[in-house]
Amino acid sequence: MQKLREEIIQTALELFDAQGFHRVSVNQIVKEAGTSKGGFYHHFQSKDELLFVIHDTFITYVLKEAEAATETHQSPVEQIQEIIRSFVHVFDLYQSHITVFYQESNYVDETFEDEINRKRDQFKDKVIAVVKRGQEEGEFRHELPPEITGMAILGMVNWLNKWYRREGSHTIEEIAEVFTDLVLHFLLPGHEGVSGVEQRPPFFYGEK
């Protein structure tokens, strides 16, 4: 029976979301979930494993979405649009997971750390790869360093977890629209004028 397991995860999610992992005790969780210490430790090795499971469900989902986005779309422009769109929407779907994920990721036990980091890096690399490919195919501005640009995109979206609230004055769709607009504005060359000749000489960041 996996029913209690799910119940525990849901309860823990709500409690962690509201009070933070460290302020919630196992006793609190089992009481709220209507079970006991025995029930808890029958399904989880430790409180740390529970934290890991929460992290893993979330990051696995995000990664799968990103993979789907790059498979169903061909051009880098469409791919980055779709990645941002689906990623932004995650912040509406997985509110509690997100809070816990961003708040407590540094406290994930060493035992599980690697798996989480692996998936997180895969996601990061995917974004950077799309930027790179866009540059190679001549669609994106070639003078941008892909890593910094990729991390800028990730930061922009990731930061949502600090300010986006479902009851807030901006819908998730609106935010997704603006974000893709912003990103495409700095990725696509837009200053070449009519002649096709660049108004500024090619410029590479970090030149000495």
Add this chain to the structure above:
Amino acid sequence: MQKLREEIIQTALELFDAQGFHRVSVNQIVKEAGTSKGGFYHHFQSKDELLFVIHDTFITYVLKEAEAATETHQSPVEQIQEIIRSFVHVFDLYQSHITVFYQESNYVDETFEDEINRKRDQFKDKVIAVVKRGQEEGEFRHELPPEITGMAILGMVNWLNKWYRREGSHTIEEIAEVFTDLVLHFLLPGHEGVSGVEQRPPFFYGEK
């Protein structure tokens, strides 16, 4: 004498940075700092107050920098450039403060919460205000919602705390350059072509 107080803060900073606030005990701090419980509680009301002090030093500095930036520069373009530049550099100067700030901000005691949030909001509002003013003066694209745009900028920079390392392959100056470039690219209108007539009809996000 404030020497021990400073010593405690520095030691705590290093320990919190490496292990996280919740994994470091007061005993560890005082042992490492070469003092005692008595010494600690002579200078701080509680472990929570120490966390507050760390937060406050950092956010106060950032806020002061942003205020200086808007005072010494006139045009919104220069202001946003300077805010980003100085803010990005903070991530090089205050590494440990930053880690602790972003990792543990949710655990700051209620007593001190308000003060931190007040300053954090002031900073946020300052960025949004610059965007708004830039739009009013006709320099920035008027179809962007200032809040979302401002938060995008903040997220981009704030996310640095997750990936920027002094030993990394990008210098802080390079990152600052790229970030200001990205931001100006999505803030400034760049698609009007030569005639001055917009190629796309004006478009407002969130239109029903």
Add this chain to the structure above:
DNA sequence: CTATACAGACCAACCAGTCGGTCTTGGGAG
């Protein structure tokens, strides 16, 4: 009948904070 699912009393470890006491310092009286 047996293996899985769950119950809950129990424990050892730890931790933030206290408190009575000692040391140091600096300034005023002689």
Add this chain to the structure above:
DNA sequence: CTCCCAAGACCGACTGGTTGGTCTGTATAG
């Protein structure tokens, strides 16, 4: 310049409470 003493600086053994986790035992399903 010296003595004194008070107040601030610091010490460290101690405590009350909490926490994650264990263990023995029971119920239930197949």
